Amino acid sequence: MTSSVSFLDRLNNQQREAVLTDTRSVLVVAGPGTGKTHTLTTRLAYLLNRQDITPDSLLALTFTTRAAREMRERLRQLVGEAAQQVFIGTFHSLCVHLLRAEGHYLGLSPTFQVCDRHDQVTILQSVLRRLARRDSRAEAQRILHQFSRVRNLSVEVELELERAGLRDIYEAYRERLRKRGLLDFDELLLLGVYVLERQPALRQRWAGQFRFLSVDEYQDVNPVQLRLIRGLWEAGSHLWAVGDGDQAIYSFRGTQPQQFLNFENDFPGGLVRFLEKSYRFPPHIAIAASQV
Ligand SMILES: Nc1ncnc2c1ncn2[C@@H]1O[C@H](COP(=O)(O)OP(=O)(O)O)[C@@H](O)[C@H]1O
Ligand SMILES: [Mg+2]
Incomplete structure (x- = not known):
């Protein structure tokens, strides 16, 4: 495994500070191309490098399977094969995992x-x-x-x-x-949340398993997904999220920008960090893009 110092060295100061922020809930807010996903992936690598943390205690949530694949590949470049042992997936894939294991509480067959x-x-x-x-x-x-x-x-x-x-x-x-024996996407999420909310012991167990929860594209988290994150957080998981206030491409699924602003209420004691340097465009183009 690469030493944590080398991949932290490749971050700018704000990114590094965000990675090293160990409060129970952290939200990194920044524009496109500021390295949010890169910083999140480096955070996963940093945690993997710590002696007291095992790969299976990390949970990284994305909105598309493609984003999950890309994140795993980026992580593999930082830490090698340990990346395979981290749960990196969509909210839906987490719920599939959760409900295959625990759906019997709801009378659900594990073969759904x-x-x-x-x-x-x-x-x-x-x-x-x-x-x-x-x-x-x-x-x-x-x-x-x-x-x-x-x-x-x-x-x-x-x-x-x-x-x-x-x-x-x-x-x-x-x-x-x-x-x-079918579940649709929305019901997957609802039942996932339901089983966590209704079974405190189970919630405790899953939060004990996934001690470090990360979320990319936090601005797209909808109210049901927020309940899922909060359920694990309230039972003890750490939350570390990155989000872009300017993008809400999933708004048809019910994203409320308000939630993005509500981070400190949803996760009391949470810290918000900012990244200001963009790597995607020269600064004048980034400014123009933020005004359209
Ligand atoms: N500290 C850095 N030094 C050099 N390149 C960086 C740094 N942080 C991010 N990048 C590069 O900037 C690009 C955008 O990063 P990404 O994480 O996809 O941004 P975001 O998720 O904010 O849109 C990527 O090519 C990434 O490798
Ligand atoms: Mg990104």
């Missing part, structure tokens, strides 16, 4: 499969047909979009869907998925 968007549409169309409703693909897509909004934004999912006149459709849809 994840339903992709195409199957979701087909299944919802057949439910709509059964309920004698309009069953075009477009209509199914529209309703799924609403399900997704409510499930990612709201605490009172059933109540909200009732208000929107969608509760019967939603229940029939879920029943159909359950019969086929």
Whole structure:
């Protein structure tokens, strides 16, 4: 393994200070190209280099499987094969992992499969047909979009869907998925959160396992994902996140910029750090880009 000194030396002062900040919750806020992901990956390498920390106690969450792959590759370049032992994945892949192990608390078979968007549409169309409703693909897509909004934004999912006149459709849809041993993406997250929130001992165990939680693209964390992070944090995990205030490409999934600003409330005692030097563009272009 490379010595921690050498990879820390390659960081600028603000990046290095962020890596070495060991408070229980840290949010690094910076613009694009300031090395947020690079700093996060170096933080993982730094933790791996510490004698008291094992690779399987690190959990790094990303929003896409591609981002997870890239982060693993960057980490491999810093620490070699130890990178293989770190859980680097999406929020959904964490929930798959969690629910395969613990879903029995919810009566869920460990062999459940994840339903992709195409199957979701087909299944919802057949439910709509059964309920004698309009069953075009477009209509199914529209309703799924609403399900997704409510499930990612709201605490009172059933109540909200009732208000929107969608509760019967939603229940029939879920029943159909359950019969086929399927979970859709939103339900994966909801059930993951649910099992952590309802089972304190289990939460304690998972937080004991994943002692160091990292999140890239924190600005895109939606309320359900925030509950997942908070569940582990409240049970003892450390949180170290990086985020870009200017990007909210996942806003259709329910990201509220407010949450980004609320970091210190969500994680009392948390510290916010900033990175100011951009590596992607010359400074004048970076300024212009931030104004569009
Ligand atoms: N301290 C640094 N010295 C040299 N290059 C850096 C440094 N920090 C980041 N970079 C480079 O800047 C580019 C953008 O980094 P990245 O981590 O992807 O930024 P962000 O996640 O903030 O968009 C990458 O090519 C990265 O290697
Ligand atoms: Mg990045």
